[in-house]
Amino acid sequence: xxxxxxxxxxxxxxxxxxxxxxxxxxxxxxxxxxxxxxxxxxxxxxxxxxxxxxxxxxxxxxxxxxxxxxxxxxxxxxxxxxxxxxxxxxxxxxxxxxxxxxxxxxxxxxxxxxxxxxxxxxxxxxxxxxxxxxxxxxxxxxxxxxxxxxxxxxxxxxxxxxxxxxxxxxxxxxxxxxxxxxxxxxxxxxxxxxxxxxxxxxxxxxxxxxxxxxxxxxxxxxxxxxxxxxxxxxxxxxxxxxxxxxxxxxxxxxxxxxxxxxxxxxxxxxxxxxxxxxxxxxxxxxxxxxxxxxxxxxxxxxxxxxxxxxxxxxxxxxxxxxxxxxxxxxxxxxxxxxxxxxxxxxxxxxxxxxxxxxxxxxxxxxxxxxxxxxxxxxxx
Amino acid sequence: xxxxxxxxxxxxxxxxxxxxxxxxxxxxxxxxxxxxxxxxxxxxxxxxxxxxxxxxxxxxxxxxxxxxxxxxxxxxxxxxxxxxxxxxxxxxxxxxxxxxxxxxxxxxxxxxxxxxxxxxxxxxxxxxxxxxxxxxxxxxxxxxxxxxxxxxxxxxxxxxxxxxxxxxxxxxxxxxxxxxxxxxxxxxxxxxxxxxxxxxxxxxxxxxxxxxxxxxxxxxxxxxxxxxxxxxxxxxxxxxxxxxxxxxxxxxxxxxxxxxxxxxxxxxxxxxxxxxxxxxxxxxxxxxxxxxxxxxxxxxxxxxxxxxxxxxxxxxxxxxxxxxxxxxxxxxxxxxxxxxxxxxxxxxxxxxxxxxxxxxxxxxxxxxxxxxxxxxxxxx
Numbered sequence: 095x096x097x098x099x100x101x102x103x104x105x106x107x108x109x110x111x112x113x114x115x116x117x118x119x120x121x122x123x124x125x126x127x128x129x130x131x132x133x134x135x136x137x138x139x140x141x142x143x144x145x146x147x148x149x150x151x152x153x154x155x156x157x158x159x160x161x162x163x164x165x166x167x168x169x170x171x172x173x174x175x176x177x178x179x180x181x182x183x184x185x186x187x188x189x190x191x192x193x194x195x196x197x198x199x200x201x202x203x204x205x206x207x208x209x210x211x212x213x214x215x216x217x218x219x220x221x222x223x224x225x226x227x228x229x230x231x232x233x234x235x236x237x238x239x240x241x242x243x244x245x246x247x248x249x250x251x252x253x254x255x256x257x258x259x260x261x262x263x264x265x266x267x268x269x270x271x272x273x274x275x276x277x278x279x280x281x282x283x284x285x286x287x288x289x290x291x292x293x294x295x296x297x298x299x300x301x302x303x304x305x306x307x308x309x310x311x312x313x314x315x316x317x318x319x320x321x322x323x324x325x326x327x328x329x330x331x332x333x334x335x336x337x338x339x340x341x342x343x344x345x346x347x348x349x350x351x352x353x354x355x356x357x358x359x360x361x362x363x364x365x366x367x368x369x370x371x372x373x374x375x376x377x378x379x380x381x382x383x384x385x386x387x388x389x390x391x392x393x394x395x396x397x398x399x400x401x402x403x404x405x406x407x408x409x410x411x412x413x414x415x416x417x418x419x420x421x422x423x424x425x426x427x428x429x430x431x432x433x434x435x436x437x438x439x440x441x442x443x444x445x446x447x448x449x450x451x452x453x454x455x456x457x458x459x460x461x462x463x464x465x466x467x468x469x470x471x472x473x474x
Numbered sequence: 475x476x477x478x479x480x481x482x483x484x485x486x487x488x489x490x491x492x493x494x495x496x497x498x499x500x501x502x503x504x505x506x507x508x509x510x511x512x513x514x515x516x517x518x519x520x521x522x523x524x525x526x527x528x529x530x531x532x533x534x535x536x537x538x539x540x541x542x543x544x545x546x547x548x549x550x551x552x553x554x555x556x557x558x559x560x561x562x563x564x565x566x567x568x569x570x571x572x573x574x575x576x577x578x579x580x581x582x583x584x585x586x587x588x589x590x591x592x593x594x595x596x597x598x599x600x601x602x603x604x605x606x607x608x609x610x611x612x613x614x615x616x617x618x619x620x621x622x623x624x625x626x627x628x629x630x631x632x633x634x635x636x637x638x639x640x641x642x643x644x645x646x647x648x649x650x651x652x653x654x655x656x657x658x659x660x661x662x663x664x665x666x667x668x669x670x671x672x673x674x675x676x677x678x679x680x681x682x683x684x685x686x687x688x689x690x691x692x693x694x695x696x697x698x699x700x701x702x703x704x705x706x707x708x709x710x711x712x713x714x715x716x717x718x719x720x721x722x723x724x725x726x727x728x729x730x731x732x733x734x735x736x737x738x739x740x741x742x743x744x745x746x747x748x749x750x751x752x753x754x755x756x757x758x759x760x761x762x763x764x765x766x767x768x769x770x771x772x773x774x775x776x777x778x779x780x781x782x783x784x785x786x787x788x789x790x791x792x793x794x795x796x797x798x799x800x801x802x803x804x805x806x807x808x809x810x811x812x813x814x815x816x817x818x819x820x821x822x823x824x825x826x827x828x829x830x831x832x833x834x835x836x837x838x839x840x841x842x843x844x845x846x847x848x849x850x851x852x853x854x
Contacts, residue, residue, distance in 0.1 A: 095834060095838060095840065096620065096623070096627075096631075096834070097623075099623065099627060101622055101624075101654045102653070102654065103654075127776075131776070132648075133620075133621055133622075133648065134619060134620030134621050134622065134648075135617075135620065135621070135648060135831070136619055136620040136830075136831050137831045137834065140834050140835065141620060142620075145622065146620055146621075146622035146623070149622075150621055150622035174652055174653050175648075175652065176650075176652075177650035177651045177652045177687075179650055179651060179687050179691070180688045181650075181687055181688050181710070181713040181714060182648075182650035182651075182687070182713075184713055184738055185647065185648060185686070185710065185713055185737050186648070188738060188740075189647065189648070189710065189712075189713070190736075190737055190740070190807075191740070192712070192737070192738050192740030192741050193736060193739075193740030193743070193771060193777050193778075193807075194740065194744070194777065194778065195744045195745070195778060237515075239515055239516055240476065240513075240515065240516040240521060240522075240526055241513055241514050241515070241530055241555065242481055242513075242525065242526035242529075242530035243476070243477075243479065243526070244479055244481075247476075247477055247479060251476075266515055267569065267570075268512075268513065268514075268515055268565060268566070268569070270556075270557035270559055270561075270562035271557045271559060271562075272554055272555065272556075272557045272562075273482070273554050274481045274482065274483075274554060306561050306562070306565070307561055307562070307717065308559050308561050308716075308717025308718075308721065309717045309718055310690065310693070310721065311559070311717070313689075313690070330561070330565065330569065332569075332572070333562075333564055333565055333569070333715060333716075333717070334715045334717060335688075335714045335715030335717075335718060336688075337687065337688025337689045337691070337713070337714060337715075338688075338689055338715060338718075340688050340689060341688065341689030341690065356570075357569030357570055357572070358564055358565060358568060358569050358572050359573075360568075360570070360571070360572030360573030361572050361741045361742045361745075361750070362741045363573070364572070364574070364575045364748040364749070365744065368744040368745055369741040369744070370741070391573060396507075396511070397573050397574065398575060427570075427573075451517045451520065454475060454476070454516070454517065454520050455517055455520065458475060460475065
């Protein structure tokens with residue numbers, strides 16, 4: 095019925111580690127099903143013999159018990175199945191199987207021949223450090239909020255934060271193009287305010303606007319931000335798609351560091367037996383798509399990530415991935431300045447400390463709070 | 475500290491129903507947290523009095539017990555918080571709270587003043603029926619696969635399917651721009667093959683290529699498909715973002731019906747206490763973004779959606795949403811032709827039956843299988 099036609103393939107394969115919940119029979123069947131569902135999506139008995147069956151259908155490389163009712167399967171795929179496109183790569187990794195309960199993507203192993211199709215982060219840790227002139231210490235970041243402030247007041251907040259010595263002042267990810275603080279006005283005022291503060295401090299604080307929007311509005315926002323003098327971009331790839339993040343990272347007209355935000359990505363990690371591991375989602379995928387920093391909720395804040403999950407994200411931001419540069423983990427989400435010493439112990443120097451509401455909570459003077467935050471990190 | 479500045483707001487609000495898991499104290503705290511987290515993302519005691527506190531922070535409209543350890547909270551938001559952009563609307567609905575376990579979005583109620591910012595599906599059920607010249611019966615659809623076939627053989631499959639009387643022949647969502655079947659060649663061959671079959675049958679079968687790709691490649695694929703003579707587009711908004719689906723639906727140069735595919739969206743629905751309800755995700759959101767048909771796995775196939783969940787998707791495709799047209803539910807995912815009578819009972823006439831591998835399983839002659847499928851539906 096379906097003809098068997100030889101296919102020209104490189105022989106290079108990428109490997110996905112899946113964690114499977116259930117008894118051994120169920121997990122073993124899931125591992126077999128993944129091979130077909132993620133590639134040919136065709137009844138196994140009708141797949142034509144030859145190259146499709148031998149090389150396009152995923153190959154089960156290993157299957158091991160992890161604990162009483164969890165197993166780990168490594169499935170490899172021909173790199174050509176990805177079409178060398180991040181959306182299709184993610185589709186092979188987890189497209190249809192995202193719909194099956196009890197399966198979690200644990201790790202990606204991508205060979206050089208596949209990584210060659212991706213530029214990854216334009217700056218990465220070292221590149222962004224060079225731009226900011228901060229060779230060693232953790233970077234200090236905060237967020238402009240609350241939503242509802244007019245652009246003018248947002249600019250004033252940015253001024254006081256920059257005066258306090260914050261390195262990276264990003265929009266809260268909920269600041270979009272609302273009528274009460276239109277995107278363009280907000281960007282212009284915040285860029286101007288930060289530049290004004292930098293003149294007084296002699297520091298190199300940058301403003302990072304949120305460019306997340308529908309369709310090509312994200313790119314237009316990014317180009318506007320570049321022209322206006324922003325020092326980086328914030329994007330929520332859960333809302334725009336990872337391919338749009340990649341587009342911003344690769345566009346030579348933009349040439350700015352990018353922070354990715356976890357908004358709308360949470361459902362991948364809220365259930366331990368489903369979805370995508372923290373390491374892969376906030377580490378490997380964000381990085382492959384071109385983020386220079388990956389924002390995520392730190393343990394012990396308003397969210398429920400564990401210390402181990404946060405450490406696994408750090409590992410995802412730096413695990414060897416060929417020419418794809420290591421990027422900054424940027425833990426936030428209910429952080430307070432008082433936790434900085436403990437976080438330094440966990441994260442070391444290659445981290446962006448993102449203190450949002452906590453910077454306001456520290457005391458009545460925002461400039462002084464920033465200075466305290468700065469001194470604390472410098473002193474460690 | 476943060477100034478209290480009057481904000482000009484319409485007074486119009488949209489409502490989100492959240493289902494909260496846990497005891498009453500926990501659920502009640504979650505409902506309160508949602509109000510802040512999804513809007514100002516600021517410590518409640520520091521939110522300035524006045525319009526931000528009164529109108530930008532979400533308002534808890536109701537809180538009710540559903541069962542022993544589940545509660546339902548309706549939170550309303552000023553429509554201006556959405557920036558009238560689908561990515562920011564989804565961000566307010568579930569951006570950060572997607573990261574919190576035990577919360578599921580159950581229903582959206584969007585007022586006319588907000589819906590006015592969205593065109594929704596260009597065709598909807600009736601519009602697509604008119605284009606196809608099929609006023610009453612369910613539409614028959616199948617998928618081109620397996621991945622690995624060269625474009626030429628994919629075209630031949632399309633020819634035989636069209637000859638058999640299938641109405642909508644879509645790419646499998648895993649067909650991208652792989653070297654063994656490049657996108658453009660596949661589209662050209664499949665369009666030509668379907669046109670050739672239509673000449674013989676006198677029918678109006680259409681070919682629907684998968685345009686999903688990274689960044690603006692999706693739009694480029696769609697424009698190519700239009701020029702080549704495709705009769706619709708397939709996109710996976712879980713991979714591209716819903717804003718890119720909207721862009722395709724609104725672009726007047728394209729003007730083609732769009733099918734949305736659930737790939738990479740599964741994690742929103744795999745855990746009953748987390749994520750987004752089937753009705754909202756595959757119904758209301760797909761529709762708001764502009765899909766004319768929403769593909770999802772039917773109950774009793776390879777996936778685990780229940781009959782009730784499938785019926786709730788149908789409800790999401792047709793629940794009143796102002797000028798946003800009702801769209802087709804397109805259940806697939808391991809369907810066989812033998813289940814058509816039962817599905818007709820459940821879905822009625824306004825449905826696209828998507829039989830992929832099952833069309834091949836029916837018997838050795840693909841043309842004859844299509845004719846059998848067609849006759850079965852015509853006879854009901």
